[in-house]
Every structure is written in structure tokens, then in C-alpha cells.
Amino acid sequence: MNQNTVTGDIIALKLRQLQTKDIRMIRSNMYFVDFELDDGTKVSYVFNITKGDKFFLQRMRPYAIVHGKFGTADEIVDFIRKDIAMFRNAVKSSNFPAFVKTFQAGSEVSRQIERLFLTHNTDPQKLEEIYDVLQVIIARISDLNESSERIEIK
Known part of the structure; x- marks a missing residue:
């Protein structure tokens, strides 16, 4: 076997x-x-x-x-x-649908960036602008993570 x-x-x-x-x-x-x-x-x-x-x-x-x-x-x-x-x-949280929607949007960002990278010759300055926006989003997520109550699951 x-x-x-x-x-x-x-x-x-x-x-x-x-x-x-x-x-x-x-x-x-x-x-x-x-x-x-x-x-x-x-x-x-x-x-x-x-x-x-x-x-x-x-x-x-x-x-x-x-x-x-x-x-x-x-x-x-x-x-x-x-x-x-x-x-x-x-799933008991009223935020669950919004969380899933937000996560799916983040996944779509990843797919779009990959498609852009693999299929286009882009302006480096424009890519830097997108990177800067993403850094702001990452910082906001980090801030929310720090300021939100942690849930402990056993």
C-alpha cells in the first residue's frame, strides 16, 4: 500500500x-x-x-x-x-462579511499586480506610487491589529 x-x-x-x-x-x-x-x-x-x-x-x-x-x-x-x-x-461577528470582502479585495490586488508585472512594461514611478499606497494600507492594518482586542481560541 x-x-x-x-x-x-x-x-x-x-x-x-x-x-x-x-x-x-x-x-x-x-x-x-x-x-x-x-x-x-x-x-x-x-x-x-x-x-x-x-x-x-x-x-x-x-x-x-x-x-x-x-x-x-x-x-x-x-x-x-x-x-x-x-x-x-x-462567523459570529457582525464584521465577518466585511472581513471576507476585504480579504478578497486584497487577494485581487495581488492578482492584478502579478498580471501587470507579467504582461506589461510599466513606468517605475507608477509602481512606486502603488507601493507607497500599499505601505499606507499595511500601516493601517498594523495599527488596527494593535488597537483591537485579541481573541483567544483554545
């Missing part, structure tokens, strides 16, 4: 204990995991089992973000457990 399949099955079993809605395996090294929260919000992940039984994790919904590499099955399960706990709390 393929070692990736065994490792993936162990992770799938542990994630089912966290009340996953669905887990799908593609080949023996890629898994799609879906959760549905009480309010109907869907939280989805995809993880790959790489060489040497390492893992690469991305959250796909409610917005896409790479979470990177993990060394063990327990690390990936623990990360998802904590992430789902934070989302179960976050």
Missing part, C-alpha cells in the same frame, strides 16, 4: 473527528477537506503529501490563502483544528 495513502487516511480519520462535511482524495497525495459551520459558512482546505511524508496546506474557502509546509500529520490536523475553532468564533 502507498505510504501517502496510509498517512492521508490517518489525517482524514482525525479530521472526521472534527466534524468535516466531506473529504476527497485525489490520487494518493492530494486531499480536499470541507467543513460547514453552524451558519452555513463553508471552510475548505487542500493539502498535499509531499516527498518524505511532509505536507503543504492551503485554505480555499471562504478565501484562498497558503498556509505552507508542515512536518507531521499531527501538525496539519492541529493547525486545521485551531483554524476551524477560530472560524467558528469569527
Whole structure:
């Protein structure tokens, strides 16, 4: 039996204990995991089992973000457990829809910058202006992070 399949099955079993809605395996090294929260919000992940039984994790919904590499099955399960706990709390906030919308806009900025870079020869001064605007946004996010009450999730 393929070692990736065994490792993936162990992770799938542990994630089912966290009340996953669905887990799908593609080949023996890629898994799609879906959760549905009480309010109907869907939280989805995809993880790959790489060489040497390492893992690469991305959250796909409610917005896409790479979470990177993990060394063990327990690390990936623990990360998802904590992430789902934070989302179960976050969806209770009246700010949740605005947060998702804001995050999606940030992702669109990344896509647009990449498209611009890969397909156009642009004026360096214009790029510097965009960079300056982004630095202001980053500073505002940092200020909001510092001034907002932190939520502790166990």
C-alpha cells in the first residue's frame, strides 16, 4: 500500500473527528477537506503529501490563502483544528462579511499586480506610487491589529 495513502487516511480519520462535511482524495497525495459551520459558512482546505511524508496546506474557502509546509500529520490536523475553532468564533461577528470582502479585495490586488508585472512594461514611478499606497494600507492594518482586542481560541 502507498505510504501517502496510509498517512492521508490517518489525517482524514482525525479530521472526521472534527466534524468535516466531506473529504476527497485525489490520487494518493492530494486531499480536499470541507467543513460547514453552524451558519452555513463553508471552510475548505487542500493539502498535499509531499516527498518524505511532509505536507503543504492551503485554505480555499471562504478565501484562498497558503498556509505552507508542515512536518507531521499531527501538525496539519492541529493547525486545521485551531483554524476551524477560530472560524467558528469569527462567523459570529457582525464584521465577518466585511472581513471576507476585504480579504478578497486584497487577494485581487495581488492578482492584478502579478498580471501587470507579467504582461506589461510599466513606468517605475507608477509602481512606486502603488507601493507607497500599499505601505499606507499595511500601516493601517498594523495599527488596527494593535488597537483591537485579541481573541483567544483554545
